[in-house]
Amino acid sequence: MNILKIITEIEKVDPEVYERLDQRRQMFKHFAGFGKKLAVAAVPLAMGSMFQKAYGQSSGLSAQIREVLNFALRLEYLETYFYQLGLAAPGLLTGQNRSDINLIYIDEQNHVKFLRSVLGADAIPDPTPNAFDYTGAKGGARAALLPNVFTNLGTFLALAQSFEDTGVRAYKGGAPLLISNNTVLEAALNIHSVEARHASHLRTMRRGGPQGEPLDPSSTPQSWPSGNDNGGPAPAITAAIYGAGNPASLYPSEANVIQGGLNVQNISQVSPSEASEAFDEPLDMGTVLAIANNFIK
Amino acid sequence: MEIINNFHHLIQIIMSHISHKSSEAENAQGEVMVPLQRRAFLRYSGAGVALSGLVLAGCTDDRLNDIFKQVDRNSGIVNVGSGDVGILNYAYALEQLEAAFYAKVMQEMFYQNATRAERIILKDLADHEKIHAEFLYAAIKAAGAIPIKKLTPDFSSVNFASRASVLGTAKAFEDLGVAAYNGAGKLISNPAYLTIAGKIVSVEARHAALIRDLLQNGTFVGPDVVDLNTGLEKSKSPAEVAAIANTFLAQGSKIDVSSLPKD
Numbered sequence: 001m002n003i004l005k006i007i008t009e010i011e012k013v014d015p016e017v018y019e020r021l022d023q024r025r026q027m028f029k030h031f032a033g034f035g036k037k038l039a040v041a042a043v044p045l046a047m048g049s050m051f052q053k054a055y056g057q058s059s060g061l062s063a064q065i066r067e068v069l070n071f072a073l074r075l076e077y078l079e080t081y082f083y084q085l086g087l088a089a090p091g092l093l094t095g096q097n098r099s100d101i102n103l104i105y106i107d108e109q110n111h112v113k114f115l116r117s118v119l120g121a122d123a124i125p126d127p128t129p130n131a132f133d134y135t136g137a138k139g140g141a142r143a144a145l146l147p148n149v150f151t152n153l154g155t156f157l158a159l160a161q162s163f164e165d166t167g168v169r170a171y172k173g174g175a176p177l178l179i180s181n182n183t184v185l186e187a188a189l190n191i192h193s194v195e196a197r198h199a200s201h202l203r204t205m206r207r208g209g210p211q212g213e214p215l216d217p218s219s220t221p222q223s224w225p226s227g228n229d230n231g232g233p234a235p236a237i238t239a240a241i242y243g244a245g246n247p248a249s250l251y252p253s254e255a256n257v258i259q260g261g262l263n264v265q266n267i268s269q270v271s272p273s274e275a276s277e278a279f280d281e282p283l284d285m286g287t288v289l290a291i292a293n294n295f296i297k
Numbered sequence: 298m299e300i301i302n303n304f305h306h307l308i309q310i311i312m313s314h315i316s317h318k319s320s321e322a323e324n325a326q327g328e329v330m331v332p333l334q335r336r337a338f339l340r341y342s343g344a345g346v347a348l349s350g351l352v353l354a355g356c357t358d359d360r361l362n363d364i365f366k367q368v369d370r371n372s373g374i375v376n377v378g379s380g381d382v383g384i385l386n387y388a389y390a391l392e393q394l395e396a397a398f399y400a401k402v403m404q405e406m407f408y409q410n411a412t413r414a415e416r417i418i419l420k421d422l423a424d425h426e427k428i429h430a431e432f433l434y435a436a437i438k439a440a441g442a443i444p445i446k447k448l449t450p451d452f453s454s455v456n457f458a459s460r461a462s463v464l465g466t467a468k469a470f471e472d473l474g475v476a477a478y479n480g481a482g483k484l485i486s487n488p489a490y491l492t493i494a495g496k497i498v499s500v501e502a503r504h505a506a507l508i509r510d511l512l513q514n515g516t517f518v519g520p521d522v523v524d525l526n527t528g529l530e531k532s533k534s535p536a537e538v539a540a541i542a543n544t545f546l547a548q549g550s551k552i553d554v555s556s557l558p559k560d
Contacts, residue, residue, distance in 0.1 A: 100515050107518060110528025172495040176488035182560055189482045190529035192495065193475050194518060196502035197530075201510060201517035210510040211414045222421070223507045224500055260436050260493055267435050268428045277421065278428040279496040280503075 061122070065181055068174045070124050071285050072188070073115040075170055078292055079163050080108040081129040086160075089150040097153065100205065101160070104198045111191050118184065132295055134159065136237065139297040145237050157206050158233035164199035165225065165232070166241050166291055169283035171195060173251060196280070200224065206233075225254040225280065226273045237294065245287040254281050373549035375445050379556040381487050382442040385433055387535055388494065389444055390552045391477055392430035394545055395470050397450045399423035402467075405457030415511065422467070422504055429497055436493070448550040464512050471505035472522050473533070473541055474498075480532035484558040502530075 061069070083105035086092055093101050116123045136145030149155050171192035178185040200223040204210055207220035214222040217229040225242055232238030245251025252258070257265040257275040265275035377386040399422050402408050408419060437444040456462035478498035485491045506517035523530050533541075535554035543551040 096515060100517075103515070103518060106525075107523065107528040110526065114527045114529065168499050172492070172499065175482065175495050176491050179485075179488050179491060182483040186479065186483045186532060187529060189479045189495070189498070190532060193479055193498055193502040193530045194523055194528060196499035197506040197517045197523075200503035200506035204507060204510055204517075210418075210507060210514055211412055213414050213417060223418075224503045259432055259496065260439065260489065262432065262435050262439060264428055264432045268424075268431045270424060270428060274421075274424045275428060278425040278432075278500060280499040281496065282492060 061119075061184070062180065064177055065184055066119065066122050068177045068188075068285075069115055069119050069184070070122070071289070072171065072174060072191070073112065073119065073124055074127075075163075075167055075288070075292060076108055076111040076115060077127050078132060078295060079167065080105065080112055081127075081132055082134055082160070082163060082295075083108060085129060085134065085150060086156050089156075092150060092153060092156060097205070100201060104160075104164075104201075107194055107198065111194075114187070114191075118187070131297060133297050134295050136294050138294075141297075145294065146234070154206075157202055158238075161199060161202040161206060161221070161233055162238050162241055164195055164202055166283070166288060167195040168192065168199055168280055169241070169245075170285070170288040172280060173245070173282035173284050173288070175282075222277070224277050226277050227255040228253050240287065240291050245282075245284040247284075250282075251284050251287065252281055256281055374551050374553045375448065376553040376556055377445060378442075380558065381485055381490050382437060382440055383554075383557045384481050384485050384494075385437050385440070385442075385490065386445045387481060387538075387552070387554055387557060388478070388497070389430060389433040389437060390448060391474055391538070391542060392426055392433055393448050394450055394542055395426040395474060396423070396430040397448075398452065398455075398466065398470060398545075399426055401450075401452060402457060402463055405463075407458055407460050407463045411460070418507060418511070419467075422508075425500060425504070429500075445552075446550075448552075449547040450545055450550070451547040452545060454544070461512075464508055467508045468505065468512060469541075471501055471508055473538060474501040475505055476522070476531060476533035477535070477538040479530055480534050480538070481557075483560065484535075486558075 083101055086101060087098070087105060133139050134149050135147050137143060137147075146155050146159060149159055171188055175185060175188055175192070178188055203221045203223045204212070207214050207222075212220065214220055217226055218231070218233055218235065221229060221233075228239070228242040232242050242254045244253040255272070255276050256279070257263060257272055259279055264270075264278065265272055268275070375390070377383050377390060399419060402419055403423055408416060411419065434444045452466075455466050475498055478494050478501065482491055482494055482498075485494060505522070509516040509519070535557050539552050539554045546552065
């Protein structure tokens with residue numbers, strides 16, 4: 001088996017193969033299309049692993065992209081273990097509530113698996129459930145913020161909404177940092193919208209289901225943030241989730257009505273709450289991590 | 298010889314189109330059309346250069362897209378254009394469609410008979426989509442570009458007295474919107490526009506989840522929209538989206554997305 005001959009064969013279908021072997025940064029972007037052509041070139045499967053490094057995953061990702069994806073992975077672990085513990089808590093989730101939370105749990109597990117597969121050896125270690133304290137007591141280092149999170153359905157759903165709304169803002173803030181890699185960017189957007197679907201449903205659950213009428217943004221919210229949602233489910237703890245990030249000019253609060261320098265409230269002659277509802281806002285990594293840190297030991 | 302004949306033929310098509318274009322412009326109303334005329338002129342004056350390039354090198358050029366765009370207009374198809382502005386116009390087309398749909402829903406029978414919660418939701422969605430459409434129109438103008446025309450929808454397949462038909466169509470539009478923004482994000486080159494698309498798509502996803510829950514509670518995600526192995530929502534390319542959107546657009550308002558960036 002002559003490796004050079006194989007590369008020559010590949011070159012016939014992928015003239016940039018030598019450049020790829022050198023510039024692994026571009027690999028990920030072209031990976032899908034190449035896979036098909038590789039089969040055509042009839043390169044023995046056994047050789048596939050030799051090209052793993054060139055056409056493979058994490059090694060082709062820039063430091064910035066690895067940082068954003070590991071940041072996302074951290075949040076996915078925070079969510080996954082939260083739902084895992086909630087589903088394991090006796091009597092907390094039954095009937096429709098249980099099947100809904102289970103659906104969300106499966107998505108989050110898949111997000112963890114997916115991000116790990118993209119990051120490969122560069123993925124952070126699995127923090128395990130022990131890394132988190134969802135009561136907010138930081139393993140006993142301080143008084144619990146939500147002592148009944150796994151015994152009270154209302155508290156559990158409030159924190160679930162908080163995590164999902166945070167996730168939506170986090171992925172939205174991360175997206176522009178991934179713009180150099182189409183494959184990774186699209187995947188992040190594909191997770192982002194799933195987080196938004198989760199957030200919508202959890203908010204719907206909190207107002208008593210789809211036929212429930214929204215009244216108080218903290219306790220019976222709409223399926224999207226309206227203004228800053230009066231600070232969210234538990235303002236003392238959750239206000240930061242709906243507030244401005246750093247810098248506020250790039251990461252305004254959810255009450256923002258200026259988009260791309262244009263005042264949408266004026267353009268459409270609507271109320272500030274309507275103008276704010278039509279757009280979700282991004283959040284920076286530092287602010288997101290500070291929010292998440294409340295529930296990390 | 299054949300190349301030269303074809304070249305002359307193309308020039309003839311373009312020249313006849315320019316005269317068609319100016320009469321069209323004169324008939325149309327004021328403000329928007331003035332820059333359009335000028336832009337059309339600039340495009341055509343660049344066309345000869347692009348065409349010689351085509352003949353000599355056999356390669357494509359952005360300006361060729363512009364030429365095909367104008368030819369498309371002859372057949373009454375609305376080309377959303379190229380580059381980031383093309384993506385914005387593509388989004389503007391979809392938001393127009395959604396806004397027109399909910400505006401009509403609110404004037405029709407099902408809405409009158411809907412539950413209080415359903416009326417609150419449909420009114421909110423009508424507001425949000427109108428805001429999206431009007432914002433995108435303003436954003437395209439602010440970018441110094443020309444928004445596509447106001448599209449005429451064709452909702453003849455929708456029974457506005459039927460809950461199942463209205464909510465089923467709403468579900469189709471919202472899921473389509475999410476898949477469209479997800480598929481278009483990577484085609485955007487300016488990060489500021491990517492952020493704006495991100496700000497809109499998650500609201501569309503919240504809508505989609507809620508409408509699906511109204512139809513059947515607990516269907517906020519499902520295998521039709523989310524890949525069960527990865528937890529990733531499925532994107533749709535502009536071509537896939539346009540094929541669906543065009544079934545809800547009247548003749549003369551159907552969109553052509555073929556000039557949009559491919560990656």
